[in-house]
Amino acid sequence: MIQLFATPLSGNAHKVRMALAFLDLSWDERPTDAAARQSDAFAALTPMRQIPVYVEGDLTLRDSQAILTYLAARHRPGDWGGRTPEERGEIALWLSHAANEIANGPAALRLARQFGATIAQDQAQAVAARFLPVIEAHLAQHRWLVGDRLTIADLAASPYLALAGEADIDLARWPAIGEWTDRIAALPGFPAMPGWPAQTAN
Numbered sequence: 001m002i003q004l005f006a007t008p009l010s011g012n013a014h015k016v017r018m019a020l021a022f023l024d025l026s027w028d029e030r031p032t033d034a035a036a037r038q039s040d041a042f043a044a045l046t047p048m049r050q051i052p053v054y055v056e057g058d059l060t061l062r063d064s065q066a067i068l069t070y071l072a073a074r075h076r077p078g079d080w081g082g083r084t085p086e087e088r089g090e091i092a093l094w095l096s097h098a099a100n101e102i103a104n105g106p107a108a109l110r111l112a113r114q115f116g117a118t119i120a121q122d123q124a125q126a127v128a129a130r131f132l133p134v135i136e137a138h139l140a141q142h143r144w145l146v147g148d149r150l151t152i153a154d155l156a157a158s159p160y161l162a163l164a165g166e167a168d169i170d171l172a173r174w175p176a177i178g179e180w181t182d183r184i185a186a187l188p189g190f191p192a193m194p195g196w197p198a199q200t201a202n
């Protein structure tokens with residue numbers, strides 16, 4: 001049985017939860033709050049002491065982008081991870097944005113506002129201000145980040161943008177981003193996440 005070490009409010013964990021749900025896989029969710037992340041047992045799973053962590057048999061994998069890459073290769077080869085070299089390159093681009101600009105912009109701002117984390121506010125605002133117009137312009141021209149279908153690029157990039165309101169980012173300013181996160185939430189099997197509004201198909 002797959003185990004997913006996670007919390008309900010972690011956008012990084014939700015990337016993996018969406019992938020598992022869309023793949024129609026069963027998993028055992030292992031709630032891993034801040035106290036649990038300090039335990040020796042959790043440190044033995046991941047030296048970073050961060051969620052999500054994915055365990056399947058002998059495989060233990062940390063980092064949401066890495067776990068998505070694994071799941072795509074295992075369960076949707078030549079599709080979720082890209083059909084062509086060009087698509088694979090484009091998917092790597094959005095996974096990089098997820099781990100850099102989205103993590104250090106909207107996700108960091110949410111962490112500060114919702115959970116009281118100390119962050120470099122000005123820097124996070126600047127990262128978000130630089131990145132949001134880029135993805136908005138892309139999504140104004142494309143229904144999905146890469147190709148004409150859902151890929152792991154969408155799974156990696158969407159949670160912290162769907163939750164941007166919790167970071168005091170007004171999604172009304174970014175309509176294409178909002179329509180895209182609604183589109184993902186309308187997919188059959190989408191797992192609910194607190195703060196990500198439920199949708200019907202569009």
Ligand SMILES: N[C@@H](CCC(=O)N[C@@H](CS)C(=O)NCC(=O)O)C(=O)O
Pocket residue numbers: 010011012013049050051052062063064065099
């Ligand atoms: N690059 C990692 C980042 C994971 C991450 O930041 N996880 C957060 C929860 S969303 C965490 O465990 N924070 C606790 C900590 O850093 O100590 C990923 O994409 O999975």
